[in-house]
Amino acid sequence: MAQVEALGLEMPARLGLVENEPLAAHTTFEVGGPARYFLHCGAAGQSEELLQWARRAEIPVLVLGGGSNVLISDRGFDGLVVLMSGGSIELASCGEQVRVRVDAGVEWDALVERVVHEGLGGLECLSGIPGRVGAAPIQNIGAYGQEVAETIDGVQVVERATGQKRRISANQCGFGYRSSHFKGKWRDRFVVTGVEFLLSRAAMGRVTYPDLRRHLGLTPDGPAPGPLAVRDGVLAVRRAKSMVIDAGDPNRRSAGSFFTNPFVTIETAAAIRRQSDRQLPAYPAADGSVKLSAAWLIEEAGFTRGYELGRAGLSSRHTLALINRGGATAQDLLSLAAKIRRQVREMFGVTLTPEPVFVGFDQPVEALMDQD
Ligand SMILES: Cc1cc2nc3c(=O)[nH]c(=O)nc-3n(C[C@H](O)[C@H](O)[C@H](O)COP(=O)(O)OP(=O)(O)OC[C@H]3O[C@@H](n4cnc5c(N)ncnc54)[C@H](O)[C@@H]3O)c2cc1C
Incomplete structure (x- = not known):
């Protein structure tokens, strides 16, 4: 990354660029290390100006909105984070x-x-x-x-x-x-x-x-x-279900559903149905596959609402919502997600896919989710 100071570009200072901004303050998980450079981007046209500057300075750019669908690493993002807000x-x-x-x-x-x-x-x-x-x-x-x-x-x-x-x-x-x-x-x-x-x-x-x-x-x-x-x-x-963010709700620090509902073959769905006395919610998809409920699989694998693993946990009102119980790191959330995914796979042979976008990690999502 080129040194911003060395480039002598005045634009970031004019727009209110800040350095080492903690991203936990801008994500609903309240997790994430610092952004090397951070900027609120409100006015129309501003984002184009910014991108041009970042391109010239060879700085990677992460665009954020409400930070409600990201898991940002504890190391943060070594680049420019542009937070889009406002407009008509x-x-x-x-x-x-x-x-x-x-x-x-x-x-x-x-x-x-x-x-x-x-x-x-x-x-x-x-x-x-x-x-x-x-x-x-x-x-x-x-x-x-x-x-x-x-x-x-x-x-x-x-x-x-x-x-x-x-x-x-x-x-x-x-x-x-x-x-x-x-x-x-x-x-x-x-x-x-x-x-x-x-x-x-x-x-x-x-x-x-x-x-x-x-x-x-x-x-x-x-x-x-x-x-x-x-x-x-x-x-x-x-x-x-704590699916509207409310400042007084202990389940509020989440990214909504952490896993998407998996699509499996008819044969896999039938095999899973035989494994449980509880009725399996299953919805036929247009391509001939069957959509299963990730929440059902997670519960059957032994994780109930309110489950706790250190500072991470499951919402007490929604099985699919992993939460930061207070002071959790991205690593705490990853450990819980990996444990749930492993147990579901061992029990049903189904690999759950995370829904949030992972940012600032040095390994691909698959490797992060397969950790012990
Ligand atoms: C309590 C709760 C409930 C939720 N319920 C639902 C639900 O019912 N259905 C659902 O689908 N989702 C749900 N979500 C997930 C989330 O709210 C949505 O995915 C939402 O659209 C994310 O918006 P954001 O602005 O917070 O995106 P961010 O988290 O800021 O960003 C998400 C991704 O989009 C990219 N991005 C953001 N803005 C831009 C842009 N302008 N240009 C290019 N890339 C961009 C980011 O780089 C990142 O990769 C829920 C989340 C929470 C916390």
């Missing part, structure tokens, strides 16, 4: 639909709240998810039967290597279950600067999830609820 939401009629263009730094739930109050449908089940809009396409966020790939029309990006601005249409993003090209083959290639959604004016709230339907008291023949009612229901169900 613009609505424009588009036939039967409304085109909603949002800056990457806008709080995700502020967007959902705004569109739901405008009577627009399509994002209501995604109420209460922490983080910023720019991260929504990265893992195609989803909850309660809805995912953002259904309503994203395009993603505005800056290509890091060239500084070129582009609009990537939704069908090029490679959206899948908790995945996209941004998280896969395009990792670190683009900075998302804005997202465009097409939302429906006429849509009634969509509710397919049984516990949400129960909570809302919906019957098969009854009227469909509006987006606002669905939002209220989703927030209530999420709060009961």
Whole structure:
């Protein structure tokens, strides 16, 4: 990395660059060592300027939103961390639909709240998810039967290597279950600067999830609820699982679900079913595989809600949420994750995949997760 001072570039000082900023203060796990350089990036156009500077100074860049889907190493990040925050939401009629263009730094739930109050449908089940809009396409966020790939029309990006601005249409993003090209083959290639959604004016709230339907008291023949009612229901169900961040909640230091639900063959699902007296939740997928519940596998492998391993643990209200119980390090969380994954694999032959993005580690995720 070139010495920033030696380059004599004034721009970072002008923008308020700080050195050795502890990243634990910017992640929901409250874990992560220092960033060599750190900057809040609010204004439109600022991110392009920054990327250009980092490119010239040969400094690696990590873009962060709310830090709610990352596990950052205790060593931190030896480069520039750009935290995107703020921006605007613009609505424009588009036939039967409304085109909603949002800056990457806008709080995700502020967007959902705004569109739901405008009577627009399509994002209501995604109420209460922490983080910023720019991260929504990265893992195609989803909850309660809805995912953002259904309503994203395009993603505005800056290509890091060239500084070129582009609009990537939704069908090029490679959206899948908790995945996209941004998280896969395009990792670190683009900075998302804005997202465009097409939302429906006429849509009634969509509710397919049984516990949400129960909570809302919906019957098969009854009227469909509006987006606002669905939002209220989703927030209530999420709060009961500590899936809305609340400063007074001892389960709050998490990244939500730590593992994704695994897809297995029909034969594997049948074999697992024979191993337990408890009913196995299993959902057929379009490609012929079967989606299993990671939470069910973890519980059957002997980990109950509230399980503790030193300063790390499982949420007392959600089996899939690994938590920092207070003062945990990234290594503490890794040790717990590795233990859970090993036990599930030994018992069922299924290898769980972590959902958060790992940052600043010197080994690949697979090696980190296979530690003893
Ligand atoms: C309590 C809790 C509940 C959760 N519930 C859900 C849920 O129901 N469904 C779900 O899908 N997720 C859930 N999550 C995970 C998380 O909130 C989402 O993935 C969210 O979209 C992450 O946003 P963020 O801004 O915090 O991203 P960050 O954690 O800051 O970043 C995540 C990744 O995206 C990259 N990134 C962020 N912004 C940009 C950008 N502008 N351009 C390029 N790359 C970028 C980062 O480099 C990193 O790789 C939950 C998390 C918590 C803590």
